Amino acid sequence: MKYAYFPGCCDHTSGREYDVSTRAVCRALGVELVEIPDWSCCGSTPGHSTSHMLGVALAARNLALVAEMGLDCTASCSACYQRLAMANVEMQNNQELCKKINWVTGKPYHGGVQVKSILEIIAGLRSETISAKLVRPLRNLKVAVYYGCLMVRPKEVQVDDPENPLVMDGLLDAVGAHALDWNSKTECCGASLAISNEDVVLKLTEKILADASLAGAECIATACPLCHFNLDMRQRKINQVFGSDYRLPVFYFTQLIGLAIGLTPIDLSFNTHFVDTKRVLELVG
Amino acid sequence: MRIGVFVCWCGSNIGGVVNVPRVAAQAAHFPYVVYSVDYKYTCSEPGQNMIANAIKEYNLNRVVVASCSPRLHESTFRSTISRAGLNPYLLEMVNIREQCSWVHANEPDQATAKAIDLVRMAVAKAARLEPLFESSIPVTKKALVIGGGIAGIQTALDIADAGHKVLLVEREPTIGGKMVMLDKTFPTLDCSACISTPKMVAVAQHPNIELLTCAEVTEVSGYIGNFTVLVKQKARYVDHSKCTGCGTCWEKCPKKVSSEFNQNMGERKAIYIPFPQAVPNKPCIDADNCRLLNGQKCGVCARVCAAQAINYEDQDAYRQVEVGAIVVATGYDLFDWAKAYGEYGYGKLVDVITGLQFERLVNASGPTDGKIMRPSDGKEPQNVVFIKCVGSRDEAKGKAYCSRACCMYTAKHAHQVLEKIPGSRVFVFYMDVRAPGKAYEEFYQRTVNEGARYIRGRVSKISRKGGKLLVKGADTLLGAQVEIEADLVVLATAMVPAQCSREFARTVGFTTDQDGFFQEAHPKLRPVETTTAGIFLAGCCQGPKDIPDTVAQAGAAAVKVCTLLAKKHIATNPMIARVNESLCQGCLLCRDVCPFKAIEMKAITGPAQGRTTQKTVAQVNNGLCQGCGSCAASCRSGAIDLQGFSNEQIESAIQTLLEK
Numbered sequence: 001m002k003y004a005y006f007p008g009c010c011d012h013t014s015g016r017e018y019d020v021s022t023r024a025v026c027r028a029l030g031v032e033l034v035e036i037p038d039w040s041c042c043g044s045t046p047g048h049s050t051s052h053m054l055g056v057a058l059a060a061r062n063l064a065l066v067a068e069m070g071l072d073c074t075a076s077c078s079a080c081y082q083r084l085a086m087a088n089v090e091m092q093n094n095q096e097l098c099k100k101i102n103w104v105t106g107k108p109y110h111g112g113v114q115v116k117s118i119l120e121i122i123a124g125l126r127s128e129t130i131s132a133k134l135v136r137p138l139r140n141l142k143v144a145v146y147y148g149c150l151m152v153r154p155k156e157v158q159v160d161d162p163e164n165p166l167v168m169d170g171l172l173d174a175v176g177a178h179a180l181d182w183n184s185k186t187e188c189c190g191a192s193l194a195i196s197n198e199d200v201v202l203k204l205t206e207k208i209l210a211d212a213s214l215a216g217a218e219c220i221a222t223a224c225p226l227c228h229f230n231l232d233m234r235q236r237k238i239n240q241v242f243g244s245d246y247r248l249p250v251f252y253f254t255q256l257i258g259l260a261i262g263l264t265p266i267d268l269s270f271n272t273h274f275v276d277t278k279r280v281l282e283l284v285g
Numbered sequence: 286m287r288i289g290v291f292v293c294w295c296g297s298n299i300g301g302v303v304n305v306p307r308v309a310a311q312a313a314h315f316p317y318v319v320y321s322v323d324y325k326y327t328c329s330e331p332g333q334n335m336i337a338n339a340i341k342e343y344n345l346n347r348v349v350v351a352s353c354s355p356r357l358h359e360s361t362f363r364s365t366i367s368r369a370g371l372n373p374y375l376l377e378m379v380n381i382r383e384q385c386s387w388v389h390a391n392e393p394d395q396a397t398a399k400a401i402d403l404v405r406m407a408v409a410k411a412a413r414l415e416p417l418f419e420s421s422i423p424v425t426k427k428a429l430v431i432g433g434g435i436a437g438i439q440t441a442l443d444i445a446d447a448g449h450k451v452l453l454v455e456r457e458p459t460i461g462g463k464m465v466m467l468d469k470t471f472p473t474l475d476c477s478a479c480i481s482t483p484k485m486v487a488v489a490q491h492p493n494i495e496l497l498t499c500a501e502v503t504e505v506s507g508y509i510g511n512f513t514v515l516v517k518q519k520a521r522y523v524d525h526s527k528c529t530g531c532g533t534c535w536e537k538c539p540k541k542v543s544s545e546f547n548q549n550m551g552e553r554k555a556i557y558i559p560f561p562q563a564v565p566n567k568p569c570i571d572a573d574n575c576r577l578l579n580g581q582k583c584g585v586c587a588r589v590c591a592a593q594a595i596n597y598e599d600q601d602a603y604r605q606v607e608v609g610a611i612v613v614a615t616g617y618d619l620f621d622w623a624k625a626y627g628e629y630g631y632g633k634l635v636d637v638i639t640g641l642q643f644e645r646l647v648n649a650s651g652p653t654d655g656k657i658m659r660p661s662d663g664k665e666p667q668n669v670v671f672i673k674c675v676g677s678r679d680e681a682k683g684k685a686y687c688s689r690a691c692c693m694y695t696a697k698h699a700h701q702v703l704e705k706i707p708g709s710r711v712f713v714f715y716m717d718v719r720a721p722g723k724a725y726e727e728f729y730q731r732t733v734n735e736g737a738r739y740i741r742g743r744v745s746k747i748s749r750k751g752g753k754l755l756v757k758g759a760d761t762l763l764g765a766q767v768e769i770e771a772d773l774v775v776l777a778t779a780m781v782p783a784q785c786s787r788e789f790a791r792t793v794g795f796t797t798d799q800d801g802f803f804q805e806a807h808p809k810l811r812p813v814e815t816t817t818a819g820i821f822l823a824g825c826c827q828g829p830k831d832i833p834d835t836v837a838q839a840g841a842a843a844v845k846v847c848t849l850l851a852k853k854h855i856a857t858n859p860m861i862a863r864v865n866e867s868l869c870q871g872c873l874l875c876r877d878v879c880p881f882k883a884i885e886m887k888a889i890t891g892p893a894q895g896r897t898t899q900k901t902v903a904q905v906n907n908g909l910c911q912g913c914g915s916c917a918a919s920c921r922s923g924a925i926d927l928q929g930f931s932n933e934q935i936e937s938a939i940q941t942l943l944e945k
Binding site (some may be wrong): 160162163164183184214 | 626628749750751755
């Protein structure tokens with residue numbers, strides 16, 4: 001199984017743990033990832049909210065590169081996944097737009113590439129593939145599985161049921177963890193508003209942390225670098241502002257799966273989190 | 286052959302475009318035409334008199350009327366010429382309005398030329414018209430009503446009161462339908478059961494009504510006046526002729542299951558009557574849940590039954606019934622919101638209930654004796670949120686249409702909460718408030734004045750917050766987000782056609798609309814009839830309705846049935862297919878293409894080349910044939926003609942155009 005891999009900007013910077021753990025887990029599970037040569041930023045939220053054309057064009061250029069590789073495409077970051085997948089749908093369904101975009105990028109893309117999120121790919125593996133490698137089941141680790149808003153919306157590219165997604169829950173259950181039934185699975189964390197209006201993000205993120213704690217979570221699992229950033233790095237600030245005392249480690253789902261299939265915490269970059277992960281490691285044993 | 290041509294102006298509808306006098310003048314030169322005239326309103330009384338007089342004066346034996354659509358006035362002009370002594374089928378109508386002046390409003394010259402050609406063709410066809418005679422078919426003086434909700438009950442009672450026999454078939458163990466589950470009815474707040482149970486009893490006691498519960502119609506064949514229906518009486522395991530309804534069996538039955546009648550908010554036994562006032566007031570065994578019928582040791586009900594009415598060996602039985610008319614009143618189900626609305630918890634939040642569940646909660650004979658309680662802990666709710674249009678007016682997740690009754694029953698529920706729970710707070714999320722019935726708006730205003738807070742906007746999410754529900758929504762009038770901590774949330778779910786109705790539509794060959802409701806023959810002028818003659822509709826199987834509308838429609842359907850059953854015979858349309866048996870090769874291709882199942886196989890014996898031979902031919906059932914002509918078009922040997930549209934008549938109309 002071989003995919004063109006789009007790491008995205010976050011994965012090389014603030015979300016390095018996601019990139020490292022994704023590559024490690026995929027290697028271990030026999031999924032070959034080939035980084036797209038000369039890939040460029042997907043535009044993320046600022047791109048398409050500035051200009052629709054810009055949003056599609058940035059993603060379309062990357063898709064054109066993937067087409068040259070003759071592979072299907074995957075991205076770990078859910079924003080990158082969503083932008084690539086959405087541009088893919090639009091380029092295929094709107095000939096007019098497709099023509100314009102190809103003129104803009106100078107790198108014609110006419111469809112044919114499939115875009116999948118890394119979550120879909122790992123969840124799509126046969127259950128034996130993971131269970132055969134399972135060496136350290138995350139017994140009874142109570143996880144609040146957080147999907148954020150981009151993985152399951154909009155309708156054209158959603159990975160799972162937008163109201164109650166279960167794909168990541170299923171994966172974590174399969175490695176022995178206990179995925180909790182909680183309310184804020186798909187609530188927005190405020191995402192990139194962190195840059196322009198941090199107050200909004202603090203408020204929204206606090207709600208998610210509060211809800212996870214209320215449900216009895218020992219950690220949060222996510223599939224989006226921005227969600228991770230807001231929940232993990234900002235947790236201290238939230239505690240300051242709201243006078244709370246959250247100490248909820250926030251993991252990428254790939255880190256937890258990696259742990260369960262015997263990769264070391266260092267391999268999975270556990271040491272670069274802001275909220276200490278030691279407690280979870282002790283729990284898992 | 287003496288043909289008269291009458292060209293109508295239809296005021297300015299035709300006359301404003303087509304040069305009507307010129308059409309009439311030209312028509313005078315066509316073969317066999319002895320009289321041709323134009324007139325402003327041919328369908329009016331003087332217009333009709335003009336035709337009748339001309340028939341006598343010029344001794345006309347064929348009449349051509351060039352005017353509007355035959356759909357509108359063919360029967361008018363047929364009776365006109367019939368009054369003047371001509372066979373009514375010696376009339377030919379030309380549509381020079383819909384098919385000429387209206388579609389060519391901007392090209393009057395060409396429209397006139399086309400009108401002349403149309404009349405030319407009609408004259409050629411008229412010259413070959415034959416008199417046709419209606420035959421009559423007998424009427425079985427009995428009606429079948431399918432569905433024992435308030436619509437079916439009312440229809441059955443009305444027909445029976447008019448003196449006709451009625452068979453009422455109901456799937457469930459009792460009649461009463463949804464109405465008897467309701468607590469009070471808006472806007473008068475009278476007790477729903479108090480007005481429906483007497484009607485249920487009246488059905489059971491009426492000498493003209495035969496009631497079959499736990500029964501289904503599985504097959505319908507035949508035609509108006511002469512339907513043959515197969516009814517399946519499902520096994521009840523209780524012999525109702527012996528049972529006295531004493532109640533010992535269901536008191537002693539050890540198996541409890543949740544009660545459908547109480548919307549799963551209460552329990553019943555495996556042998557049960559759905560509710561104390563059920564009709565018939567005799568139990569049946571729920572085979573899926575009965576211990577004995579599932580191979581376990583039990584048999585308690587049989588042991589305690591003094592009347593020895595329990596029969597575990599009972600089987601489904603079929604019965605064939607002949608009826609003259611059928612009324613379908615299969616009602617509605619509620620939209621399955623738990624499948625579609627993840628934001629409201631997919632049915633997993635126990636304190637989110639439907640309006641019908643609320644009816645049971647607030648009903649004095651319901652599972653809580655009328656005390657409004659939260660299902661989760663039995664506590665009295667203080668904050669109650671109502672959400673309207675769950676599945677209605679929501680093309681993304683539900684149905685596009687408005688379910689008509691929800692605005693009002695939600696207002697009623699809000700009133701009931703405020704009345705029964707002192708200090709309670711009620712919030713109603715709505716899109717619009719639709720209160721168009723008599724005294725409906727006043728009722729809604731009264732609820733608002735009592736303190737129900739109406740919030741215009743949809744609810745985006747319901748989630749758990751401690752022991753409560755957190756309802757997040759938008760107030761679109763304030764332009765603000767709203768969060769309410771609720772103890773109970775009640776959803777006004779859309780009405781959808783009853784689950785059985787799709788299957789039933791296939792059984793009868795019904796047309797349904799895009800939402801699965803049965804299609805009426807005409808939305809305005811024939812609202813209780815279907816396109817199948819002799820089958821009528823009542824109640825929510827045709828579309829969402831409240832109780833007054835349902836009862837009104839049920840009465841209308843009953844009148845239609847009575848009109849039909851009042852006749853000994855009904856005249857059949859003679860413009861149907863006719864088989865020339867000497868030409869027919871018996872391939873029966875016509876039988877395959879006939880949409881009305883009107884063609885049967887017939888074996889005939891007759892002389893051929895000096896010997897007596899047997900052969901197979903097609904035979905048309907006059908009662909079923911609707912004169913569509915599919916068979917005639919498919920017949921390879923030209924053995925089938927549609928009377929009034931024979932091959933010869935059509936060919937001569939075309940021929941005259943080619944020879945022009």
